[in-house]
Amino acid sequence: MNVLFLSPNFPPNFRHFCAALRDEGATVLGVGDSQEPELGDEVRALLADYVCVPDMYNRYDDLRRAVESLIRRHGKIDRLDSLNEHWLEHEARLREDFDVFGQRLSDLARNRRKLGMKDGFREAGVPVAPAEMVTSLDGARMFARRHGFPVILKPDVGVGAVGVQRVNDMAQLEAAIGAQPAPGTVIEAFVRGTILTFDGLIDRAGEILHCTSHVYSSGVMEIASGRLTMHYYSLRDLPPVLESHGRRIVKAFGVRERFVHIEFFLTGDGGAVPTDPFDPSAKYRALEINVRPPGGWSIDMMNYAADINLYRIWARLLVHNDASLKYQRKFHVAHVGRRHEIPYRTSSDEIRRNPGVAILHAPVAPALWRPLMGDEVFLLGDPDLDRLKQAIARAEEIR
Structure with missing residues (x-):
């Protein structure tokens, strides 16, 4: 099987998708806007072939010719993806031009346009703003x-x-x-509420192979404009109403063999916002759907939370149509993104020495991610949500 991966070196953690594809027996081909030496030795070793298209976002004809050259050398492309919002339209055009299974431009008219999304949410019977x-x-x-x-x-x-x-x-x-x-x-x-997500991987038949939910401290607009300290954490159990909404939305949008990231507002009656997503008064309004994985290190968080490898599970799905998976959400996992200019009470070194919970990862944030994800990132985990929240509060406390 030939799998074409767009931008195999960014985001940096997505190289694990390429590695998993290769390990499952696929021939992994790459097209990106980085020169080959800039890919790094690890990514270069994963690819059977690579073509650089310096301005592939704006010069689609150049991108198309690059794919044609790969087909001449390796044969038909069986799957094509980037798993990245930035390239979704380019992926869809290439699939149409080269008859590759997956999302087409007509799908994007519903799942990438805000008003198209709302039509799909209404079709699923889910309230919207x-x-x-x-x-x-x-x-x-x-x-x-x-x-x-x-x-x-x-x-x-x-x-x-x-x-x-x-x-x-x-x-x-x-x-x-x-x-x-x-x-x-x-x-x-405007909707006053807390943002919760329904995140999952959908198999080739449209069935949900894995799902989880994350709770966000603030909306992306507030985080980016105010340079706020931000965090989000996963739930071990999903609120039944949220899960029902998520499953109906996946069906309404006809998602196949893709990740999905659906955002909701958690709201209540009379403008009050429940603090507990399991509160009987909690109401959910769909905000948007993204037919790709949640951003940042969310895939890694999902892996830690259930002790699984979604990079490998996705690759098995593509290469072998293997939709077998049993899992249990064992941990709550949080992303805490701190700002360089904020005087925190607890130093980074102190958090590393005594986090109060498990430090699963402290990745270096790419410059492009920092306005939203934070300048310094800690991924924290614990089976107990109250204990994890205490660790988050300690990391965010200001002097």
């Missing part, structure tokens, strides 16, 4: 009058907090939109 495309300033004013302030402006197609803006009053709205709205701008009612 009201939203619409901004076609005029008057239309935006009417939306704000109906739903009240604050409102959120965001691109219909976007990643994370890029281009997302909270608008608190009419003057800010008018200034943000101006006389002519930017094409593809969505206005959305």
Whole structure:
């Protein structure tokens, strides 16, 4: 089997997907925007062949020709992926051009556009925040009058907090939109709540092979704009309503042989936000779906939490259609991202010497990740959530 991996050297932990593919017997081919020496010895050794396309994001024809050259040398491409939001459209175009199994552009119209997502959520019977495309300033004013302030402006197609803006009053709205709205701008009612996710790996038949949930300290917009200390942690048990919503969404979007990362708002009645996701008053509104793994070191966290290897499990699924997996979520695992400029009470060395819980990893964050994920990262784990929360609070406490 020939598997083409786009950008095999970034994110840095995704090289483990390439390693797992090779170990399962696949011929792993690579195309990326890094020169071959920049891949590093480990990644280069995993690839049977590699082509550098310096501007493959903006020059699709160059990317296509690179794939053609690999096909001439190695034969038909059986699978193609990057598992990275940045390349999803390029993947879909290549699959259509070379008749490769997987997501097509028509799928992205639903699972990458914010308004397309909401249509899918409604089809699944999952509540969403009201939203619409901004076609005029008057239309935006009417939306704000109906739903009240604050409102959120965001691109219909976007990643994370890029281009997302909270608008608190009419003057800010008018200034943000101006006389002519930017094409593809969505206005959305603001939802007060905690972000929880439904994260999983879906097999070729559309069945969920593995799933978990993560609870976030803040939204990406607040973290990035305020340079906040951030954390998120996994749950050992999933709230039944959240799991039901996640499973219905996976079916509604027809996800096959892919990871999925679905974000929800945990809300309550009357604007109150429950602190316990298992609270009977807890309500969930779907925020967005990403048909790729959760970002950062989340795959590693999921591996630690259940003592599994999702890199290998994904590769077995692609190469052998092996959908066998038994697992138990044994640990809660947290990502704590600290900021260089914040004076923490507990030093990094103290955390390493006496974390209070297990330190599973202290990875070096790539520069591109630091605005959201933190300048200094600790992955912490413990079977007991209260003990893990105490360790998180200690790492985040300011002098």
